[in-house]
Amino acid sequence: MTGQIVFDPLLPWPLIAVLGALAAAGVALALWRGLPGWALRFAAAVVLVAALAQPSFQEEDRAALSDIVLMLVDQSASQDLGDRMDTTAAAAETMEARLAARPNTEVRRIEVGDGEGDSGTLLMTALTEALAEEPRGRIAGIFLLSDGRLHDLDRAPDLPAPLHLLLSGRDTDWDRRLIVRNAPAFAILGEPVTLTLRIEDEGAAPGATETALQISVDGGAPQQVTVPVGQDVDLPVTLPHGGLNVIQFTTPNAEGELTDRNNTALVQINGVRDRLRVLLVSGEPHAGSRTWRNLLKSDSSVDLVHFTILRPPEKQDGVPVTELSLIAFPTRELFLEKIEDFDLIIFDRYKRRGILPAIYLDNVRNYVETGGAVLVAAGPDFASADSLFRSPLGEVLPAEPTARVLGEGFRPQVTELGERHPVTAGLTGADSWGRWMRQIEVTPRDSAEVVMAGPEDRPLLVLDRVGEGRVALLASDQAWLWSRGFEGGGPQLELLRRLAHWMMKEPELEEEALWAEATGQSMRIIRRTLEEGVGEVTVTRPDGTEETVTLSEVAPGRFEATYQGPEIGLYRLTEGEQETVIGLGPAAPREFEQTIASAEALEPVLDSMRGGTARIEEGLPTIRAVGAGRPAAGRGWLGITPREAYETMDVTRLPLLPPWLVLLLAAGFIVGAWLREGRREGRRA
Template sequence: MTGTVIFDPLIPWPVLAIVAAIAVFGIILALWRGLSGWALRGLAALVVIAALSGPVYQIEDRAPLTDIVLMIEDESASQTLSDRADQTAQAAEELAAEIESRENTELRRIRVGDSDGDEGTQVMAALNEALAEEPRARVAGVLVVSDGIVHDADQAPDLPAPMHLLQTGRDTDWDRRLIVRNAPAFAIIGEPVTLTLRVEDSGASPAGATTAPLEISVDGGAPEQFNIPIGVDVELPITLPHGGRNVIQFTVPEAEGELTERNNTALIQMNGVRDRLRVLLVSGEPHPGGRTWRNLLKSDSSVDLVHFTILRPPEKQDGVPVDELSLIAFPTRELFLEKINDFDLIIFDRYKRRGILPAIYLDNVTNYINEGGAVLIAAGPDFATADSIFRSPLAPILPAQPTARVIEERYVPMVTELGERHPVTSNLGNPDEWGAWLRQIDVKHRSGELLMTGLDDRPLLVLDRVGEGRVAMLASDHAWLWSRGFEGGGPQLELLRRLAHWMMKEPELEEEALWAEANGQSMRIIRQTLNDEVGPVTVTRPNGDTLEITLEEISPGRFEAQYFGPEIGLYRLQEGEHSAVIGLGPAAPKEFERTIATGEILEPALAQMRGGVIRLEEGLPSIRNVRAGRPAAGRGWIGLTPRSAYETRDVTQAGLLPPWLVLLLAGGFLLAGWLREGRR
């Protein structure tokens, strides 16, 4: 029970102040005029003013509240190193027992694990959440049992009580870490890109170690080993072997006695891109479709196009002197003998034999294809004649043979069942909305994959692989009708773009492929195939364990499955003859960027709250009570600040100046003053 006097004025305080000022002025005036009752008048005014201030005697029935101690137990990944988890568990239990045995004290235990998204140990976030649920007036202290590796120390709250770090770890701890300082997301195929690596030793590292072995593996292949100096930035040139995703793994073998090998490996995923895709477009004669090919290829900034259109064949005899023509000679020798291997794709657009390209040049084109080149035949009416390019050394590698018939009828191109599964022609839209073409070259399908048909299911688009290269044939020169919007048009731009990029071996257009897309610790496994079924995918985890995952068909030719990887590292995928690798998790997990226990990170926040750092290796500290604002840590002890908080159960109020008493006192003083002044 406590009693206090409080004031509850009957009128606002400013008005009461004015009334008091008027009363004082009246008393001064009475004194100046020599009235003998001025003191009694003043007492009467004082009684009235006191009554207007509403004095009340308040009695509170209070119950003391317990002090609250918050204990944060760090259970993040870095706390699993060495015996830190045991240190934490033992210290937490002993501290909990001691705090709970203290009079008028409660304990709140908060466990902090790894945060989502590789954000590290978020101790202060957990502390702020706990403080939001507790009245700060009751918090007597905060104990953090951790290795001190906290990644949100700058978010420390303003506490009314001390905070202490009970630090795990050992003085003898040491660790070796691999750092990749720069890793671009893209690199040009065949050109070296420089990565900066560094191997660092921290803690009580062994004396005399100056170099460390480094293993480099690309796409899960056999590693190559080098020795690099410790504590020095090393520039390492890397050349990507292929387009698409390249997974490069750098590993420093675990040294004896170091804390962990989790930070000895770095996974870098880089996309290989071509510097410039060089395309040679040879148009046999001017026609509307030629501009379509040119516009398509020129619209792609990654394509370097060389386009020749034959405007004046050698057999033309019109009497015009050659030196008066504004045309240039077709550099056949330079293009088809000397520099043919500089091109990624050669397109023959309505080309026919006119004696411009000798047989030896076309024979060289065949060799170019077998060695990895690509040729696209966009056939026109001349393909069905005796001057057809089919009647040349290119015939053995062409996937279709002309029948010498040109069909001039309306038809709508259709995608075959196989084409529905092929990346070049799948998901092109609704064929019912496509416009018609008006010409088709009748050909017989000889080899390769038939993806589109025309009139009466005749072959229209055929793709084939020859040797190391690729060949495609489009048996019509009317694709340009779609670009002009004839009868509503069609997906001409997308079809020709995919066709050109498939021929240039872009990975995303491979018809038989296995790959995975990572999202944090999850991956989406994707299998593209022309078959109706695929087998299960065997996943090999970083620790060597394997499991099989069944894929589901989500669209024709595309099978997928989701998988959550429990570990950070390199995963290998295998399905039949197809394989892939993918890295899950960050290249360098934040939890293992620093592994040596330290109090330096939290020292600024602890100093502000007059707390301290106690190493558990030296023993558990004793707990004392300290007053607010006093140092709360010393050698072998830590302090808590008792808060003396209470809960008010009941409040009773009694007026000190009831109306009858005010009337009696004020009237008495006024009457006495009047009588005194009347006798004078």
């Protein structure tokens, strides 16, 4: 039971103050004039002003509430290192028993595991949620049993009581970790890219100065080099192919280190071409020639050399030979000496006229067989006696002309095979495409792939592989009509872009391909094929175990499945002859980036309420009660602040100035003042 005087004024306090000031002024005037009843007037004023304040004696029936101590136990992955989990669990049981044995004290034990995904240890988030569920006025102390490696320090709440850390781990712990300082997302094929790595020893390390480093690309045989410890190392790497390259760096597990989970780093770099070098040979000026040139020049990554025959040799108009051109075109240099420098050669309505000798065209054929790419955009010249097919280059062309030129209008159509081929797959809306007005009738070779057709399913776009190279034949010179928007136009830019990239052997346009797209620890497995179906994909996990995944067809020639990786690391996918690798998540999870137990990160939060740190291996501290604002930690002890919280069960109020008493006292003092002053005036009279 406790009692106190409280006020419940009838009027606002400022107004009561004004009335009190007026009453004091009246009393002062009476005193100045020498009226004998000024004291009684003062007493009456005091009673009336006090009545307006309504004083009461309040008595509360209180029930004492217990103090609450929060104890957060870290059970994240880093606590599994060494004997941390066992020593932390034993320490938690002992501390809980000690705290619960204190009078008027309750313990709230909260176990904190790993955050979702790779978010790490979220101790401050768990503490904020725990504080939100308890009355802050009852929190007497907070204890964290952890290795101190948390990843949400920026979410630290405003603390109502001292925070202490009971640190797991041992003083003799040490660990080696591999850090990738710099790794670009893209790199140019054929040019070395520099990756910066660092191998660090933390804790009570043995003091090694160098260690081995293994490097493997796409899961291949590793190469081993020796690198220094504690220094940045620049490693030049040349990507072996375009598209995604997965590079794995590993340093062997050293004796005595805490874990090898942070001894590996995965770097995924996309290989891109620096410049696409294209040689465009136009047999004669025509509307499509400018379209080809504008298309290729619009891409800043394309280096174009355009060789155009403006005046055919058979034209006889008496112009001296020395005036036929401003400069001599370097045909020998282009077609013999530097032909290997080009990524793609395009023949646009070209026919044999003696300008390019047969030896030059034979060299182009050899260029294709050794890995080059040739695209022929055929016009009526391809069906003539001077056709490019009737040159040494004809041995590698994918189709033979029948000498027939079809002059009727038609709408290009994607064939059944073309719906699955990456060059033409997804080019929808053929019914709304504009017509072309001419097609050269050709007969495709047995090995060729017809992905687009004209009237009566005649081959229009024919693709083939020859040796190490690729060739394509577009049996029409009317594609430029699409770029002009004739009858609605068509996807000329996208078609030719895909065609060029397929001929450049870009991985995303391979007919038979297997790859995966990673999101966190899940991946979308994608298999593209020209066949009607595919087999199961064998997934080899980082630990070497295997399982199979069945794919479902989501589009013609495209099969997919979603796979959830049970662990972080490098996965190998295999289906038939197709094979690829993919990295899920970081090679070293966030929990294992830094593994040495340390209170350094928590020191600002601990200091805010004068809390402290104690190592579990050195023995558990005793618990003391300390006053608010006083140091809450010392040698061998940690403190909690008793809150003396209570719950009010009942409240009783007794007015100190009931109305009848106010009326009686005020009237008595006023009448007394009047009578006294009246007698004095009577004696004077």
